[in-house]
Amino acid sequence: MRIATWNVNSVRTRAERVVAWLERTGTDVLAIQETKCKEEQFPHAVFEAAGYEVAVVGLNQWNGVAIASRVGIDDVERGFLGQPGFGDPEVVEPRAIGATCGGVRVWSLYVPNGRELDHPHYAYKLRWLEALQREATEWVAASPDLPLALMGDWNVVPFDTDVWDVAAFAGKTHVSPAERDAFAAFADAGLTEVSREHLPAENTYTYWDYQQLAFPKNKGMRIDFAYASPALRARVDSVTIDRDERKGKGASDHVPVILDLAD
DNA sequence: ATGGCCATTGAAAATGGA
Numbered sequence: 001m002r003i004a005t006w007n008v009n010s011v012r013t014r015a016e017r018v019v020a021w022l023e024r025t026g027t028d029v030l031a032i033q034e035t036k037c038k039e040e041q042f043p044h045a046v047f048e049a050a051g052y053e054v055a056v057v058g059l060n061q062w063n064g065v066a067i068a069s070r071v072g073i074d075d076v077e078r079g080f081l082g083q084p085g086f087g088d089p090e091v092v093e094p095r096a097i098g099a100t101c102g103g104v105r106v107w108s109l110y111v112p113n114g115r116e117l118d119h120p121h122y123a124y125k126l127r128w129l130e131a132l133q134r135e136a137t138e139w140v141a142a143s144p145d146l147p148l149a150l151m152g153d154w155n156v157v158p159f160d161t162d163v164w165d166v167a168a169f170a171g172k173t174h175v176s177p178a179e180r181d182a183f184a185a186f187a188d189a190g191l192t193e194v195s196r197e198h199l200p201a202e203n204t205y206t207y208w209d210y211q212q213l214a215f216p217k218n219k220g221m222r223i224d225f226a227y228a229s230p231a232l233r234a235r236v237d238s239v240t241i242d243r244d245e246r247k248g249k250g251a252s253d254h255v256p257v258i259l260d261l262a263d
Numbered sequence: 264a265t266g267g268c269c270a271t272t273g274a275a276a277a278t279g280g281a
Contacts, residue, residue, distance in 0.1 A: 009280085010270055034280085036270065061271045062279070113280065155281075174281065209281065210268035217266090221281070247265050253280085 001071065001102050001261045002026055005151035005224055006245075007033040007110070007207075007254035011066065014252060015043035019050045021245065027258065028071045029101040031108030031151040035064030042066065057094040064094050065110050065152070071102030080135045084127045086112070086120075096132070104232060104261075105139075109152030114173035122173060125155070129182035137189040140229055147232035150191065153207075153254065154225050156183040158193075161202035162222035174223065191227040195257055198239035206241055207254045215246050224257050235261045 004027050008014050011032060022030060030052075035042060039056045047054045051070045057078040058064035067073060077098040085092040095110040109132070114125040132150075139148060157174045160166040169175045186193070205220025214220065228236060237260045245255040 013270065034270095115279085115281090157281095169281090172281080207281075208265095212268085213266055214268095215265060223281080244265090251265095253269080 001028050001104070001263065002258060003029040003031075003101070003104060003106065003149060003151070003261065004256045004258040005031040005033070005108065005153075005226060006256040007153040007224060007252060009034050009036070009252040009254065011035040011064075012037055012041065012043055014250065015046040017250060019046050019052070021256065022052065022068065023050055025242070025258070029067065029069045029104070029106055030256075031106055031149075032066040032068060033108060033110040033153045035066050036061050037064055055097055055099050057097045059091070059094050062093070063110055065097045065108040067097055067099045067101065067106055067108050069099070069101035072100075074100045080107075080132060082131045082135055084124060084131050086124045095128070104147045104149055107150045107152070109150060109154070111153060111155045113155050114179070117171065117173060117176060125173070126178055126182055129179075129185075133182070133185050133189060136186060136191065136227075140190040144190075144229075145231050146229060147235065148191075148229035149232055149259070150186070150227040151225070151257070153223060154183060155223055156180060157221055157223060158183055158196075162205075164203070164205075164219040164221075174221070186227050191229060192233045193225050194228045194233055194236045194259065195225055195239045195241070197233075198236065199241060204241060206257055208246055210253050224254055226257060226259055228259075232261070237262050
């Protein structure tokens with residue numbers, strides 16, 4: 001089975017491209033982030049025509065996550081227990097959706113950006129990661145043999161070598177020790193970030209800004225990851241970052257991260 | 264060629280992204 005995660009930066013703009021990619025690569029399950037639409041605006045028909053069922057959560061033009069699967073999609077959960085909200089009035093944003101697909105419990109996650117270190121969004125980001133880590137700890141403890149994947153756009157650069165020039169990020173989000181600690185803490189829940197295990201090379205990126213020729217200059221960031229429970233980790237044969245998907249007109253600024261699983 | 268922001272809302276300019 002092949003499962004993947006991809007921040008598509010608007011699913012309405014890129015539905016045909018995403019589904020063509022799913023079919024071409026033979027991907028069974030895709031965790032999608034930044035759908036940027038309400039559930040009723042989601043291009044359900046494009047996915048269904050290709051044989052994918054979809055579970056969606058979306059409130060407006062911001063955020064939005066989904067899971068597409070051609071191996072079943074059951075026990076859908078929109079948001080996680082204790083998921084923090086943001087704003088006044090406080091809203092629990094559509095940033096997490098879970099479903100069981102082909103025997104794997106998959107979560108599609110879009111971690112808050114943080115904006116600036118002194119912005120309320122940054123404190124929200126840390127709260128959000130901490131709450132997810134707490135909940136993930138419960139999931140693993142409750143079902144230690146369950147294949148579980150926490151996949152998505154984590155908006156954290158775990159190591160200096162996960163960005164083209166860490167000096168350019170001095171005083172900015174994504175690289176702060178608190179964010180890195182919050183990201184690393186998922187290992188304490190018994191999870192392993194399997195893209196790192198299989199693709200340890202430095203300067204291996206999943207995101208390139210649209211501006212200033214970032215992609216041709218390879219000024220990228222590694223911020224899309226997949227944490228796996230022991231039962232899933234043992235089944236990961238290989239991990240691929242599909243860098244080619246950043247090429248050409250109409251690309252998302254993120255590329256897919258793919259996990260090939262043993263049956 | 265992989266090429267100097269993009270998507271959404273709403274109808275100009277603002278918001279968010281990272």
